[in-house]
Amino acid sequence: MLTIGQLASYAGVTIRAVRHYHQVGLLREPERDHSGYRTYDAEAVVTLIRIRTLAEAGVPLGRVQELLDADPATFAEATRDIDRALRTQIRDLQEHRHRIAQLASGDSLAVPDEVADYLAMVRALGVPEMLIEAERDAWILIAARYPERISAFMADKVQQLEDPRTVRFYRLIGRLASDPEAEDEQLALEMADLLTEMFEAAAATGQLEQQELDMDDAGLVQLLDSMASGHRQIARVRELLADRGWTGWSRIERA
Template identity: 75%
Template sequence: MLTIGQLASYAGVTIRTVRHYHQVGLLPEPERDRSGYRTYDAGAVVRLIRIRTLADAGVPLARVQELLDADADTFGGAVEEIDRRLRAEIRELQQHRRRIAQLGSGDTLAVPQEVSDYLELVRATGVPEEMIEAERDAWILVAARYPDRIPAFMADKRAQLEDERTVRFYQLVGRMLRSDGTDDEPLVHEMADVLVELFEEAAATGQLEQQDLLMDDSAFVQLLDSMADGHPMVTRLRELLAERGWAGWTRVERA
């Protein structure tokens, strides 16, 4: 006859686990002997091992009792059901793992994969991470407000990156962010020149008319503008654009 410690050792569990199985009714608790101790026989070891095996396989304790007492057909059906549930949980965990892996750079935090891929293209132009982070935060808002329009937005942004003038603008912004502020005015003027050239071309081809269709929430446009307005570079750049006849930031138009 075995003590509770020996029973736990033979079955590969802890004494605390044995007592828990007693409490939930999975393992019958033996009567005390004349010495006042509870002792267990071989049947208790077998049952405890079966309980441990089912629990280790992912069977909820609430169903262990059912399976212990089930006939072959019932047991087989229950096992298949539990297996389906476990496979579904595994798929969900794998999706979580993929999502966590994507969060390594921070770009995919709360943005769709299309945006993350686009930010990688921007990063490849050599701009500092400060600019990547600012653009990512803006796209977090856009993705939340217009989730169905992200593919269209990203198609447009990718097309813009194929234009060397857009890449030049990003590079100028990068230089501005890295500068010590002593010689920024020529950079801002060149940035304004590049933007005006792009705006004029977009207006001539009718692209600017698409802004109202894609970004039709004026309050949201103002919210996006507010994210950039605090930077002195943006303030000065908007002044220069206004002198050249252009207004707006997220959504531009002739002044």
């Protein structure tokens, strides 16, 4: 007869594992002998080895007893079912690894792939990283509110990058963002003039009306606008735009 330590050694497991299998009901716990010790026989060793083998094969402990008691046909069907579940887990883990690799390579957290691709295009223009991060955070909010529209939003944004005015906008706002406390009236005027030109063109083509349909959540618009509210130069640009008859930042409207 074997002590619990000898049983564990024969079966290739730890004493702690043996006690856990007792606790979950997989391995019968023998009565204590006259000396107060529990002793195990050969059958316990065989059962424990079978439990260990199934567990190491990936069988959930909740199904081990089912397989221990199963006839050959039931055992075969159960193992096929477990194999299918394991394949699903492997696919999920591979997807997790893919996402982690994307994050490690510099892709932004919590944004769809289309947004990450767009931000990479903006980054290639030489826009400061702090501005990239601010835009990323804005798109996190937009993607959470309008997940079904994000592909269309991104297609439109990519198309806008073909307009030299959009590229110039990013470069100007990059200069503004590089020093939040700076006061550069000429730069603010240049930005306001450019935006006025872009807004007039958007109004002429109906894009301003479309943005009201696309961004129809006033609460979200206010939340997005608040992200730029603490920037002195942006506040000055908005004042200049108001003088020219334009209000808003995330959603532009005629005053």
